[in-house]
Amino acid sequence: MKKYILAVLVDNKPGVLTHVSGLISRRAFNIESISAGYTEDADITRINIEVSVENDRELEQVVNQLGKLIDVIKIVNLGLVDSIVRELVLLKVRASKDSLADIRNIVDIFRGNIVDVSPENVVIEITGSQGKINAICEMLAEFQIIEIARTGAIALSRGPIPVKNM
Amino acid sequence: MNGAQAVLESLKIENVDLVFGYPGGAVLDLYDAVYKAKFPHVLSRHEQGAVHAADGYARATGKVGVCFATSGPGATNLITGIATANMDSIPLVCFTGQVGNPYIGKDSFQEADIVGITTPITKHNYLVKKVSELPRVIKEAFFIARTGRPGPVVIDIAKDVFTAELDFKYPKQVQLRGYSGDFTGDKKQIDTVVKALKKAKRPLFFIGGGVTLADQTELLRKIVAATGIPVVSSLMGLGCIPALQDGFLGMVGMHGSYAANMAVQKCDLLIGIGVRFDDRVTGKIEAFASKAKIAHFEVDKAEINKNVYAHYPVIGDLRWSLPIFAKEIQAVSASCRERISGWVDQVLDMNKKYPFSYTVNKDYIMPQELIDTVSGLVDENTIVVTDVGQHQMWAAQFFNSRNPRQFLTSGGLGTMGYGLPAALGAKLGQPEKKVVLFTGDGSVMMNCQEMATAADNGIDVKIVLLHNHVLGMVSQWQRMFYGKRYSHTLLSNRTDFVKLAEAMGLSACRIEKPKELKARLKKALASKGPMLIDVMLPANENVFPMVAPGAQLDNMVLGGTEE
Numbered sequence: 001m002k003k004y005i006l007a008v009l010v011d012n013k014p015g016v017l018t019h020v021s022g023l024i025s026r027r028a029f030n031i032e033s034i035s036a037g038y039t040e041d042a043d044i045t046r047i048n049i050e051v052s053v054e055n056d057r058e059l060e061q062v063v064n065q066l067g068k069l070i071d072v073i074k075i076v077n078l079g080l081v082d083s084i085v086r087e088l089v090l091l092k093v094r095a096s097k098d099s100l101a102d103i104r105n106i107v108d109i110f111r112g113n114i115v116d117v118s119p120e121n122v123v124i125e126i127t128g129s130q131g132k133i134n135a136i137c138e139m140l141a142e143f144q145i146i147e148i149a150r151t152g153a154i155a156l157s158r159g160p161i162p163v164k165n166m
Numbered sequence: 167m168n169g170a171q172a173v174l175e176s177l178k179i180e181n182v183d184l185v186f187g188y189p190g191g192a193v194l195d196l197y198d199a200v201y202k203a204k205f206p207h208v209l210s211r212h213e214q215g216a217v218h219a220a221d222g223y224a225r226a227t228g229k230v231g232v233c234f235a236t237s238g239p240g241a242t243n244l245i246t247g248i249a250t251a252n253m254d255s256i257p258l259v260c261f262t263g264q265v266g267n268p269y270i271g272k273d274s275f276q277e278a279d280i281v282g283i284t285t286p287i288t289k290h291n292y293l294v295k296k297v298s299e300l301p302r303v304i305k306e307a308f309f310i311a312r313t314g315r316p317g318p319v320v321i322d323i324a325k326d327v328f329t330a331e332l333d334f335k336y337p338k339q340v341q342l343r344g345y346s347g348d349f350t351g352d353k354k355q356i357d358t359v360v361k362a363l364k365k366a367k368r369p370l371f372f373i374g375g376g377v378t379l380a381d382q383t384e385l386l387r388k389i390v391a392a393t394g395i396p397v398v399s400s401l402m403g404l405g406c407i408p409a410l411q412d413g414f415l416g417m418v419g420m421h422g423s424y425a426a427n428m429a430v431q432k433c434d435l436l437i438g439i440g441v442r443f444d445d446r447v448t449g450k451i452e453a454f455a456s457k458a459k460i461a462h463f464e465v466d467k468a469e470i471n472k473n474v475y476a477h478y479p480v481i482g483d484l485r486w487s488l489p490i491f492a493k494e495i496q497a498v499s500a501s502c503r504e505r506i507s508g509w510v511d512q513v514l515d516m517n518k519k520y521p522f523s524y525t526v527n528k529d530y531i532m533p534q535e536l537i538d539t540v541s542g543l544v545d546e547n548t549i550v551v552t553d554v555g556q557h558q559m560w561a562a563q564f565f566n567s568r569n570p571r572q573f574l575t576s577g578g579l580g581t582m583g584y585g586l587p588a589a590l591g592a593k594l595g596q597p598e599k600k601v602v603l604f605t606g607d608g609s610v611m612m613n614c615q616e617m618a619t620a621a622d623n624g625i626d627v628k629i630v631l632l633h634n635h636v637l638g639m640v641s642q643w644q645r646m647f648y649g650k651r652y653s654h655t656l657l658s659n660r661t662d663f664v665k666l667a668e669a670m671g672l673s674a675c676r677i678e679k680p681k682e683l684k685a686r687l688k689k690a691l692a693s694k695g696p697m698l699i700d701v702m703l704p705a706n707e708n709v710f711p712m713v714a715p716g717a718q719l720d721n722m723v724l725g726g727t728e729e
Binding site: 073 | 281293345467
């Protein structure tokens, strides 16, 4: 299985996310994550989809089937161009006076931030590649991770050209 | 003007001359506008009947079919019909009422999320919550339904939108950033096919419903005549090439002809035109046309390489690609004819040796004999509509379709109950043409309420009922693959279809003996007005040839009657 991040530009209209996610499920495509948000253009929403595919033909099918949706304006496979991939994760980790310093050290090494603290826990914010996120999760496991919230992967290509002009 | 009037005004601008539908609470205001405007409308007896009728109307005329239904159950009753149209790429615009804006999302009376439900089975859909959006949405819906690869579009309209006032202005053009409606492709792809054709020794055309949808039959016939390349067809492509034309090998696939299936397996260049390589066509996909390079003319990019790998794809509207192809092959047609003459002889010989066949019985009317007889009795402009099952396959095999838009059948979804309402829609769309429905005692019951629609509106369709007291196709599979365990496929003898038809207001007759078949059919088909012709048949006849599910195309059971 190979993973790719697709940047899907869609009309900013109600029901669009239903159309996109509905298509993915009925065509039985495997997705790792999906996220959506506003863009520099108020009429356009960008949906970031991380797909897992067996081969190029399946990838071609995902792109072509998504392309058929009326509200889809443009699809670019950022896995095929030089691009930066990030994911934001919030981690709620069990913490005590004794363990706080160790947790902080780990968070610093991974260049994350502690954004909330209570006598029993901390909330850590960290961005990065999935490899990095998996690594910090592994390190923090010994303190007990209470809860994880992940945005899924988003990506931008390197250089000045935006997806809409690719 | 209010929203309801705006809908009808928009329909007029889109040249819609007939709507099928069924009223209800959420569309009361729309129906009030229909009443006041005397807008042409046919009342079905079930929403499913309305949507199939709109579909039959669209297939027979090439226009966009339109239907109305109310919210909740009215709209959910459309689902099977929308899915049927979606699978066969039929242009429909379905208007459904939705509960009023303040009630949406509250599980209100007769509320259902129709946009959510129809998303997987429509080309596009809309929920209209503001009356100002209505003209734009309707304009877009018709544009989307009929351009490119056609398909059904649903417009779900909140009840209060129908009564809200607007300053009606119908847009002249659509502005969709993600859909231009322009399906012009890359000419180089066509050059590649022509180049391949120059070298091919055993080329074969494989045509499908896309040819009809793009209205390219005339041009296709010219291309076939010029090159002499033999043709096989999918179920949806029947009628594009006249059934009895030399070089036409008939339907390909699970119940395709021996010659068609063998030709696919032996050819060295398979040129698919407006087809999607359905599993009922290909059989075992790895073995499909394994000796051939495949060219694929197709408007929908996502169909390329979906089921089979296309060596030479031609992506674009057939209205664009076929004229260029026709022009480019002029120079190579003569040499092509010469080079392939041995191949043509070979396939014609196979077709002559192994035609679709059956054994006449002096005690029973054979189903194939019935279709054969009807085929000989009606003129070339007759529209045949089928339901789904054995009779559908026999109709495909034994009815000689001679023109496009005259063999209407639920190919992709295989919807039992499609036939009767679709036949009514076809007749209303083409009142000058005779419409004959082939149906079974299983299928007809799935929408038999539409006999009342036929009777009340005097819609002259001839319902030929292949009455064998069995759910034929399923029982055939049980006979062949499930040790003759006829689980719930045997129908009782108690239903009297003649009485049922008469009770609904149709005329009806019953034919039981082979020797009276032709004369009585002739009389019945020539009569005026809607009629049910109940033809009694034996229960144990199989549809052959048959490629068993998962088998490769040249592995056919040629068959005979099971004792």
